[in-house]
Amino acid sequence: MVVTWRRPKPLGERPKLMEIAGVDKVFGGDVLALQEMNLVVNEGDFISLLGPSGCGKSTALRLIAGLMHPTRGQIAWASGEAEIGVVFQEPTLMPWATVEQNVYLPFRLKGRSFAEVAQDIHLALKLVGLEAFAKSYPRELSGGMKMRVSIARAMVTRPKLILMDEPFAALDEITRHKLNKDLLELKEKIASTVIFVTHSVFESVFLSDRIVVMAARPGRVARELTVDAPYPRGEAFRTSAEYAALCRTASDALHAAMGETA
Numbered sequence: 358m359v360v361t362w363r364r365p366k367p368l369g370e371r372p373k374l375m376e377i378a379g380v381d382k383v384f385g386g387d388v389l390a391l392q393e394m395n396l397v398v399n400e401g402d403f404i405s406l407l408g409p410s411g412c413g414k415s416t417a418l419r420l421i422a423g424l425m426h427p428t429r430g431q432i433a434w435a436s437g438e439a440e441i442g443v444v445f446q447e448p449t450l451m452p453w454a455t456v457e458q459n460v461y462l463p464f465r466l467k468g469r470s471f472a473e474v475a476q477d478i479h480l481a482l483k484l485v486g487l488e489a490f491a492k493s494y495p496r497e498l499s500g501g502m503k504m505r506v507s508i509a510r511a512m513v514t515r516p517k518l519i520l521m522d523e524p525f526a527a528l529d530e531i532t533r534h535k536l537n538k539d540l541l542e543l544k545e546k547i548a549s550t551v552i553f554v555t556h557s558v559f560e561s562v563f564l565s566d567r568i569v570v571m572a573a574r575p576g577r578v579a580r581e582l583t584v585d586a587p588y589p590r591g592e593a594f595r596t597s598a599e600y601a602a603l604c605r606t607a608s609d610a611l612h613a614a615m616g617e618t619a
C-alpha cells in the first residue's frame with residue numbers, strides 16, 4: 358500500500374465516482390424511507406448526510422453499500438464497480454481476535470493470506486496510530502481506539518469510497534474532536550472519498566466540503582450546502598468565527614428542512 362499525499366481537486370473539478378439517480382426505498386409496502394434521492398459523489402469529496410432521526414440517512418448508506426436494493430431508481434459507479442469500506446456506529450470488532458486479525462478480515466474474505474497483506478495491515482494500523490497495539494485484543498482498548506481499529510479495517514483494502522454511519526456518536530466530546538481531526542488527516546493521506554452520516558451540525562461543518570441536509574417523513578434530500586473552508590482543518594478552525602458562521606448556516610438549513618416535514 359502506497360501512501361499518497363495528493364490533495365483532492367477543488368470542488369467542481371473532481372471526476373465523478375458514483376451517482377444516485379431518482380432513488381426511492383419503500384419498506385413493507387408503505388414506509389417511504391427515501392424519496393427521489395439524487396446525489397453525485399465525486400472523487401475526493403467529504404460528504405455529510407445531516408438530518409433528524411428517520412430521514413433515511415442509514416437507508417441511503419445501506420443502499421450505497423449494496424446491502425439492499427432501491428425500490429426505484431439506480432446507483433451507478435463510474436468505474437462500473439463498487440469499492441467501499443464501511444464504518445458503523447459500533448466498532449463491531451471480533452472480541453476473540455487481535456487488532457491485526459480484525460483489520461485482516463476484509464482481505465480474509467477475499468481469500469488473501471495474512472502474510473501476503475501483512476504490510477498493508479501494518480500500514481493501516483500505523484495510519485490510525487495503533488501500530489503498537491497490533492497484538493492487543495479489543496477488550497484492552499478504549500472506545501476511541503476500537504473505533505480507530507474499525508477505521509483501519511474499512512480502509513485497509515484502499516476502497517475508493519468509505520461510508521461512515523455516525524461512527525463517533527457514542528464517544529465523549531474530546532475523543533470525538535480528536536478523531537474528527539485525525540479522520541481528516543487520514544482522508545488526505547489515503548486520498549479517499551467519504552460519505553459520513555451524522556446528526557451533528559458541528560461535526561458535519563468541521564469535516565465536510567459538502568453537506569446534504571435531509572428531511573423526514575418521507576426521507577428525502579432537502580438541500581445541499583458547500584462548506585467553503587480550506588483543509589487542513591484543526592482546532593483553530595473549530596474556534597474561528599468562520600466556523601461559527603458556517604454552523605449557523607447549516608443549522609438554519611436543517612431547521613428549515615425539519616419545518617418542511619409534512
Ligand SMILES: Nc1ncnc2c1ncn2[C@@H]1O[C@H](COP(=O)(O)OP(=O)(O)OP(=O)(O)O)[C@@H](O)[C@H]1O
Nearest residue numbers: 384385388390409410411412413414415416417576
Ligand atoms: N428495515 C426496515 N423496515 C421498515 N422500516 C424501516 C427499515 N429501515 C428503516 N425503516 C424506516 O425508514 C425510515 C428511515 O430510516 P433510517 O434508519 O434510514 O433513518 P435515519 O435517518 O438513519 O435515522 P437515525 O438517525 O435514527 O438512525 C424510518 O421511518 C424507519 O423507521
